[in-house]
Amino acid sequence: MTTSNVSVTAARMGHTGVHYEIFVRAFADSNGDSIGDLNGVTANLDYLKDLGVAAIWLMPVNPSPSYHKYDVVDYYGIDPEYGTLEDFKRLVQEAHRRGIKVIMDFVINHTSRQHPWFLEACKGPDNPYWDWYVWMTPKQIKDLNIATREITADSQEKNPWHKVPKSAYDERYYALFWSGMPDLNYDNPNVRREIYKAGKYWLGEIGVDGFRLDAARHIYPDWEEPKNHAFWEEFRQEMESVKPDVYLIGEVWTRPERIAPYFRGLHANFNFDLQLALVEIIRNEADTESIIPYLNDVHAAFSNVNPQFIDALILSNHDQERIGSSLNGNIDHLKVGANLLMTLPGNPYMYYGEEIGMLGPKPDEYIREPFIWDIGKNDRQRARWRKARYSTSRTVRPLTRQKKDPNSLYHHYRRFIHFRNQHPVLNDNLSRLEHAGIRQDGIVSFIRCSNGQRLLVVQNLTGKAIDVVFSPTEAELNTIIFQTIEGTSLADGILRLPAYGCALLEA
Numbered sequence: 198m199t200t201s202n203v204s205v206t207a208a209r210m211g212h213t214g215v216h217y218e219i220f221v222r223a224f225a226d227s228n229g230d231s232i233g234d235l236n237g238v239t240a241n242l243d244y245l246k247d248l249g250v251a252a253i254w255l256m257p258v259n260p261s262p263s264y265h266k267y268d269v270v271d272y273y274g275i276d277p278e279y280g281t282l283e284d285f286k287r288l289v290q291e292a293h294r295r296g297i298k299v300i301m302d303f304v305i306n307h308t309s310r311q312h313p314w315f316l317e318a319c320k321g322p323d324n325p326y327w328d329w330y331v332w333m334t335p336k337q338i339k340d341l342n343i344a345t346r347e348i349t350a351d352s353q354e355k356n357p358w359h360k361v362p363k364s365a366y367d368e369r370y371y372a373l374f375w376s377g378m379p380d381l382n383y384d385n386p387n388v389r390r391e392i393y394k395a396g397k398y399w400l401g402e403i404g405v406d407g408f409r410l411d412a413a414r415h416i417y418p419d420w421e422e423p424k425n426h427a428f429w430e431e432f433r434q435e436m437e438s439v440k441p442d443v444y445l446i447g448e449v450w451t452r453p454e455r456i457a458p459y460f461r462g463l464h465a466n467f468n469f470d471l472q473l474a475l476v477e478i479i480r481n482e483a484d485t486e487s488i489i490p491y492l493n494d495v496h497a498a499f500s501n502v503n504p505q506f507i508d509a510l511i512l513s514n515h516d517q518e519r520i521g522s523s524l525n526g527n528i529d530h531l532k533v534g535a536n537l538l539m540t541l542p543g544n545p546y547m548y549y550g551e552e553i554g555m556l557g558p559k560p561d562e563y564i565r566e567p568f569i570w571d572i573g574k575n576d577r578q579r580a581r582w583r584k585a586r587y588s589t590s591r592t593v594r595p596l597t598r599q600k601k602d603p604n605s606l607y608h609h610y611r612r613f614i615h616f617r618n619q620h621p622v623l624n625d626n627l628s629r630l631e632h633a634g635i636r637q638d639g640i641v642s643f644i645r646c647s648n649g650q651r652l653l654v655v656q657n658l659t660g661k662a663i664d665v666v667f668s669p670t671e672a673e674l675n676t677i678i679f680q681t682i683e684g685t686s687l688a689d690g691i692l693r694l695p696a697y698g699c700a701l702l703e704a
Contacts, residue, residue: 210298210406210444211464211507213624214251215545215614220515221255221279222264223567224549226580233567233580235280239288240578242295248552249614252298252444254409256515258285261309264582265515265561267302267411268309268378272395282403289404298406300444301399305392306412307378315379319361322368331371331382331418333358338369343420350469351412351450351516373415383416383428393435400440407444408436413459413466414449429462446509453495457502465507465544468495472511475537476523479530482639482658489643492541492630507626508543512551519548519557519564522587526556529697532609533658536681536699539613540654542645544626552610553596556587563587569595609681616679622652623701634668640694644671653702657694665692674702 225237235258245253257266260276275282292299308315317326338344338358345355358369359376372379381388399405410429417424429447436443446465449456456466474486499506512520512534524530531554538545549555550568557564566585570576572595599605617623628647635642639659645652653674657663667675667690677687682698694700 209442210252211446211544212626213618214626215249215539215547215617216252216254216300217245217248217250218254218514218546218548219256220265220549220565221258222582223565223580225568225570225578227578231581232278233582234278235275235284235288237578237580239284239291242288242291242297246295246297248611249618250297250547251618252300252406253292254300254446254546255302257302257304257411259304262311263309263377265565267304268307268311269304270309270312272392273398286403293404298444299404300407300409300446301405302411303396303399303408304411305381305396306415307372307374307380310372310377310379318370318379319364321364321366328385329382329388330379332368333371334367335369341420343418346419349450351414351448357418371418373412373418380415380418383424389431393432396432396436397439400436400443406440406442407446410445410447410463413447413463414451423458426458426461429459431462433462446507453498457498460499460503460506464505465509467509467511467514467546468543469511469517471495471508471541472513472517475512475534476520478641478658479533479537480524482660484641484658488641489630489632493632496542496630505627509546510538510541510543511546511548512538513564514546514548515565516561517564518559519555520551521554521556521593522558526554526592528554528606529660531606532681533656533697533699535606535610535613536656537641539617540623540645540656540699540701541643542626542628542630547610550588550593552607553593553599554606555593558587569593571595571597613681620652620678622647622650622703632670634670635665636668637663637665639663640665642671644674651703654699655692655694655702656699657697660696662693662695662698665694666690667692671702673704676704677702 222233224233225241226233227236227240258275258279259269260271260274261268275285289299314326314329317324318330352373354374357371357373359372360369370379416428445463447459447463449459449466450469459466474488478484478486520534557566566588567580569590570578572590599607622628622645625647628645631644631646633642633644641656643654653671655665677700679701682695684695685698685700686693
């Protein structure tokens, strides 16, 4: 078995390791007010370190009038529900002490309508902050034919133009997501200057390692989307001026050829279409989506723009139905999902609670239910910010119970992550994909390549054992180095793979 003591923090951020998304409100409560907080995250950094994650992505922590905090009123503060700036500094320091990087959700497409900038802008066209937002008269909107928009995967808003109540002027402001989130005007150099200043503050003075960029495709309105690409290049240059190794990951949900230009400025982008495809093939126990040819096409589009692209992989996140609910809580299927997340080329992101099989369909509040640490009253750090409907200790085994069961989903994740962290090909998030010659129903197979090394991944999607016949393409990859289920064997070019089993092989 060829392995290497590859540290998840030795390479540039995002190039190695597994990342973990946290909704602070729902993760862990440290002070008994039932709301998850920054100190609750800090108190569980050892858990995350033991799980094997290399970085945590914190959903928004800035002051905000909403529970999710995606409408910011102060780009320099911490929401009092979550703690203080000193609490945040301590979280960053303690994470770094454990070799864990910290990614901050930076929401700069829009502000809250309660942000001081917008409150000033609403006073009228003569106010110096008016041009910090996007305004048009009804005639201008009609002439450009932009009064309505088609619903997209990342915004359900059909009518993005809104009138300020009781205003004397006729202009409407543009708010892509809803009236409470007015879009900033990035043609205004004052806006850029202030946002760059805020970003540099968190990177330079506070010490965060990077940003997840919310609504990265919508910095400019839909009809001016090409301007986004140049903006992100400039944003990256500005951030690198204070932190040369800053990591920037974008939320860009569209076709691959339209995602590709964003890699000029952003290091990584989430692959939402892959997530949907993974759910289908796992649920159907068949590669109905031809997932490897699909990924080859996607990666070719990305590579044409930036050969160093990072494909960020997810099974679910804070905006999508939890993978646990998508797969009806089927633990075998959830383990297959974990296998594919950890082996497909790219940077895996886990959504908090995914490792214990948490559930949650739409609407969003149910996707963001509290993490289940223990049973009932024993769970003293559970963030009971809302009563859980889907993820309860009756429907999902708490972490404490799963830790005692070596066959639990938690241990499946932990074991795979630790192996991944130590393997030079698996842990290379920039390693590329190569077709395997295996063509059998119920099997997904591919080869990962990095620095001259090749690693074969074979996944049984079905509930029956399969004898997998090797082709000349992978004939030399005949040593099993990892198996998720005991009983995997290889003899005479035939791999015996148990139900739902995954095997990794190399020369």
